[in-house]
């Protein structure tokens with residue numbers, strides 16, 4: 001590998017430089033990206049930077065280049081920074097000690113486990129499913145796969161056995177790596193039991209490796225199961241990296257579609273590496289010796305790109321947290337920030353809103369003076385949550401990066417660069433260099449005025465984009481490239497201000513037509529949320545004899561004893577005022593929670609079924625963050 005780092009990746013350091021980089025990335029994308037790619041280690045450089053044809057659709061970056069991503073994430077830091085901490089691991093239980101792993105230690109753990117995988121017969125191209133808690137071994141297992149060219153498919157360890165089996169079978173995984181159990185707040189989740197149930201339905205799995213984590217009793221299937229620690233005894237920690245093609249798959253990660261089975265998004269090695277490293281460094285403005293913490297689970301794309309690959313590719317120090325924000329109390333995040341002197345903190349609006357419900361003294365009792373940059377991801381952040389994050393957590397002193405992107409995009413697409421480009425509350429703001437967003441009409445016509453609202457679309461390839469849906473390129477074409485030919489279609493609506501800043505308004509598939517009027521759910525929910533007693537709301541439709549569709553609003557309030565009738569009248573009045581009388585909800589139900597996916601998205605499909613009294617077809621709710629809420633909402637429906 002050419003390990004020379006003389007062109008080490010540098011971040012943009014002024015708004016002017018951003019504008020220059022952006023313009024260059026549009027006028028000459030190939031030289032723009034090849035200069036960035038030059039700062040990485042390659043066994044062979046590319047013949048061509050980009051080849052694409054979105055009518056097929058096909059996108060290839062760095063054609064014929066050869067590399068191994070783990071050499072870029074680990075080996076190349078060993079020369080000068082071997083003893084630098086790569087990962088600080090913070091356990092679920094605050095009374096247990098945290099652990100630190102240097103780049104040297106992580107390298108050695110990855111190489112040793114890569115040899116274990118080889119000993120178990122795993123080869124380049126094999127798919128390996130990983131179903132693990134947020135322990136260091138999860139990162140080690142992913143990188144060990146990448147070391148030998150196996151394709152990892154991480155399944156979030158909160159998913160049910162059904163969800164796990166579907167994903168294992170879809171990718172025909174040969175091996176499964178798991179743990180006996182997982183700690184999560186006060187719970188001890190029996191992962192191995194869930195795996196045993198799933199594997200009854202998965203004939204593709206030859207072997208499993210089990211990490212001893214909670215030391216609970218487990219069922220043992222001899223001939224199939226083996227212990228991580230026993231398999232590692234006497235195994236060398238030297239493992240030559242497999243030389244991979246730039247466009248070989250690195251991983252599969254499942255994301256739910258609006259219909260049908262989950263989509264296994266396939267990310268390839270070189271483009272993903274270049275894009276996650278570049279976006280990480282620029283968005284967060286990470287500098288040597290900063291301590292970065294992303295609270296996402298590695299089972300989601302945020303964890304893949306901004307806990308594992310992006311930060312390690314640039315030699316960062318990150319925190320990996322095993323626990324949850326509410327255990328032992330709602331101050332756990334801030335306690336961890338103080339303890340590890342976190343400088344960069346990246347979380348989701350759903351967590352911010354949950355924590356905001358509690359007294360700000362829970363934040364203020366900690367010394368958060370180390371914080372420099374705050375980040376948010378996953379859904380639009382409402383003004384109130386943004387303000388609280390800015391004032392109470394950031395002490396009015398930290399830039400907030402509102403990062404818009406998706407599992408499919410691999411990395412952050414639209415966001416301010418912390419402290420470098422202007423931020424605007426609730427706006428993701430400007431695209432990163434290399435990203436060409438635009439707004440289009442429902443007919444697919446590009447909207448040329450700067451200040452406008454429309455459907456978000458991307459005009460040009462970027463290195464981090466998913467290349468296909470595993471085993472179903474046709475579906476990839478249909479979902480992302482056929483609705484509006486010539487564009488990548490992310491499925492979101494957005495508005496753009498005079499300066500070209502984008503604000504993501506929500507999914508365009510959540511539009512409801514009432515009496516012939518197109519109503520977006522997001523503006524109505526925003527109006528409802530303006531009521532001083534409303535914490536959060538979700539709006540769905542149900543069939544109505546005269547209007548076609550009527551509106552059903554579920555609202556969470558601060559004070560559960562509020563007189564409901566008065567509240568209903570006031571909410572209708574606010575919506576009528578802010579959006580229009582046509583948008584007034586026909587029914588309002590006060591609830592204590594909303595059914596959400598593990599990544600914090602409201603499951604409108606379920607709420608729609610309840611509103612429509614179509615409870616029999618709700619289906620599997622075991623993958624929800626809070627399945628119990630569904631029964632509660634049904635019971636209290638009037």
Ligand code: PRX
Pocket residue numbers: 255301302376377378379380381402403404405406407408428490491492504506507599
């Ligand atoms: O609707 C957008 C929303 O989350 C979707 C992508 O979800 P997922 O693939 O699970 O990835 C989440 C983590 C990257 C998008 O289509 N979304 C994500 N970030 C934002 C957002 N909506 C508004 N603002 C954001 N910052």
